[in-house]
Amino acid sequence: xxxxxxxxxxxxxxxxxxxxxxxxxxxxxxxxxxxxxxxxxxxxxxxxxxxxxxxxxxxxxxxxxxxxxxxxxxxxxxxxxxxxxxxxxxxxxxxxxxxxxxxxxxxxxxxxxxxxxxxxxxxxxxxxxxxxxxxxxxxxxxxxxxxxxxxxxxxxxxxxxxxxxxxxxxxxxxxxxxxxxxxxxxxxxxxxxxxxxxxxxxxx
Amino acid sequence: xxxxxxxxxxxxxxxxxxxxxxxxxxxxxxxxxxxxxxxxxxxxxxxxxxxxxxxxxxxxxxxxxxxxxxxxxxxxxxxxxxxxxxxxxxxxxxxxxxxxxxxxxxxxxxxxxxxxxxxxxxxxxxxxxxxxxxxxxxxxxxxxxxxxxxxxxxxxxxxxxxxxxxxxxxxxxxxxxxxxxxxxxxxxxxxxxxxxxxxxxxxx
Numbered sequence: 001x002x003x004x005x006x007x008x009x010x011x012x013x014x015x016x017x018x019x020x021x022x023x024x025x026x027x028x029x030x031x032x033x034x035x036x037x038x039x040x041x042x043x044x045x046x047x048x049x050x051x052x053x054x055x056x057x058x059x060x061x062x063x064x065x066x067x068x069x070x071x072x073x074x075x076x077x078x079x080x081x082x083x084x085x086x087x088x089x090x091x092x093x094x095x096x097x098x099x100x101x102x103x104x105x106x107x108x109x110x111x112x113x114x115x116x117x118x119x120x121x122x123x124x125x126x127x128x129x130x131x132x133x134x135x136x137x138x139x140x141x142x143x144x145x146x147x148x149x150x151x152x153x154x155x156x157x158x159x160x161x162x163x164x165x166x167x168x169x170x171x172x173x174x175x176x177x178x179x180x181x182x183x184x185x186x187x188x189x190x191x192x193x194x195x196x197x198x199x200x201x202x203x204x
Numbered sequence: 205x206x207x208x209x210x211x212x213x214x215x216x217x218x219x220x221x222x223x224x225x226x227x228x229x230x231x232x233x234x235x236x237x238x239x240x241x242x243x244x245x246x247x248x249x250x251x252x253x254x255x256x257x258x259x260x261x262x263x264x265x266x267x268x269x270x271x272x273x274x275x276x277x278x279x280x281x282x283x284x285x286x287x288x289x290x291x292x293x294x295x296x297x298x299x300x301x302x303x304x305x306x307x308x309x310x311x312x313x314x315x316x317x318x319x320x321x322x323x324x325x326x327x328x329x330x331x332x333x334x335x336x337x338x339x340x341x342x343x344x345x346x347x348x349x350x351x352x353x354x355x356x357x358x359x360x361x362x363x364x365x366x367x368x369x370x371x372x373x374x375x376x377x378x379x380x381x382x383x384x385x386x387x388x389x390x391x392x393x394x395x396x397x398x399x400x401x402x403x404x405x406x407x408x
Binding site: 110111112113114115117118119127128130131132134135139142143153155163164165166167168169175178179182183184186187188189190191193194195196197198199200201202203204 | 315334335382393398401405
């Protein structure tokens with residue numbers, strides 16, 4: 001599975017290179033994503049595709065004063081090996097998800113990060129994780145009006161090797177609508193339940 | 205009142221220019237903050253001080269590959285005039301707080317913005333606003349480990365012309381500690397109370 005953020009033209013070019021194949025600068029062989037034997041090798045290939053697109057298109061973006069800003073989440077499992085998830089940056093470098101870092105975000109991460117920081121741990125149940133992810137998206141949708149539905153979701157369980165969920169949540173989705181209403185009401189109740197600050201007339 | 209974010213050396217230079225005075229490039233007169241007759245003129249002066257510091261120090265920052273990144277919140281009231289609040293950017297330009305934009309943030313704004321977006325309106329009671337501001341700071345402290353206490357707070361009421369609160373909240377402050385615990389517990393309860401997502405086995 002691959003998710004992209006940033007300049008759409010560049011991320012689409014990366015995806016197309018991965019499918020159609022491109023030359024490895026060292027071995028001179030044409031490599032495609034489906035040829036990779038390990039998830040690590042596949043993540044390296046995504047990184048090389050990013051660098052290749054930057055090499056070809058980067059100067060033109062610079063001339064147009066457009067930052068070459070993109071990132072990917074790339075995850076999955078090859079039968080018999082571990083499930084892995086990588087975050088790939090605009091320089092083609094990448095980091096891996098781990099127990100210490102139980103979630104990754106790309107795109108507009110900050111508005112939705114506080115609830116993930118509080119609620120997502122490595123052992124959270126997978127549909128709880130999905131629910132918390134949707135709450136996180138709700139914060140982003142509320143605070144950045146440039147981000148909007150649909151929200152594409154996917155669930156991939158270890159050792160199943162196929163997606164359990166592959167769905168698009170539209171703006172009219174009743175569950176997401178209800179989640180957003182409940183979350184708003186709960187936050188309002190939560191801050192109203194906290195006693196007022198005791199700092200009245202306190203001066204240094 | 206003035207709050208600063210960004211490169212400390214540059215924001216301190218701005219503050220010092222405002223106190224000691226500097227030449228107006230058009231009138232050639234030395235101007236200090238306390239000489240300004242209106243809040244708008246004072247905000248313009250802050251903007252000119254920012255540009256002056258950039259003019260003097262900007263090239264050196266650039267050589268050191270340090271972005272000239274700073275911003276200010278500048279607010280207050282001159283007797284007989286309206287209370288006003290401005291956000292001043294690194295280019296010396298500024299915008300004003302209004303009913304449509306009932307709060308302003310500088311520094312690391314995004315983690316703490318969702319709760320402000322939901323809870324702060326123009327007519328919120330002033331200590332409720334302070335409480336919501338502290339909840340917003342809590343999200344920022346949790347999600348960016350580079351941000352830490354103390355948290356300086358100030359409350360200035362219209363037509364009082366002196367601060368009602370001017371206080372430093374230290375890491376050990378019992379109210380802030382309690383607020384953070386209550387908020388964490390309330391968020392946990394809130395997301396656990398939302399029903400699980402209905403998307404299991406849904407595929408396009």
